[in-house]
Amino acid sequence: MLQEKAMNITIQIEEAAITAVLIYFLSKYNLGLTIWLWALLFFSPDLSMVGYLINSRVGAITYNLFHHRAIALTLLASGFLIHLDMLITGGLLLAAHSSFDRMLGYGLKFPDDFKHTSLGWIGKDK
Helix, strand or coil: CCCHHHHHHHHHHHHHHHHHHHHHHHHHHHCCCCHHHHHHHHHHHHHHHHHHCCCHHHHHHHHHHHHHHHHHHHHHHHHHHHCCHHHHHHHHHHHHHHHHHHCCCCCECCCCCEEECCCEECCCCC
């Protein structure tokens, strides 16, 4: 149990560091937007949870689509390759948000239950 707790703290520190670095790069590719708009945009991937209004399977698909770092990295790489700041910023934003969520213990979702994530079960009833 102690080793599991230590590993969780290690993961949280790692994800916090990744989030901080990505936010730094977002400040460089800010597209001239205000900080208030950035705060809204930072949390906008969580709108993908509306899929859970249909059912947990659709919710997991929509949530994972907007929280999967491979998608964020694809946007980021595409933006660099074609020199399009909008794609770079979108990729940075999705990657930063995903790392932020993982820092808080919200991993990618399994289709059976919102609380069943790639990082384990969310909540006290693990």
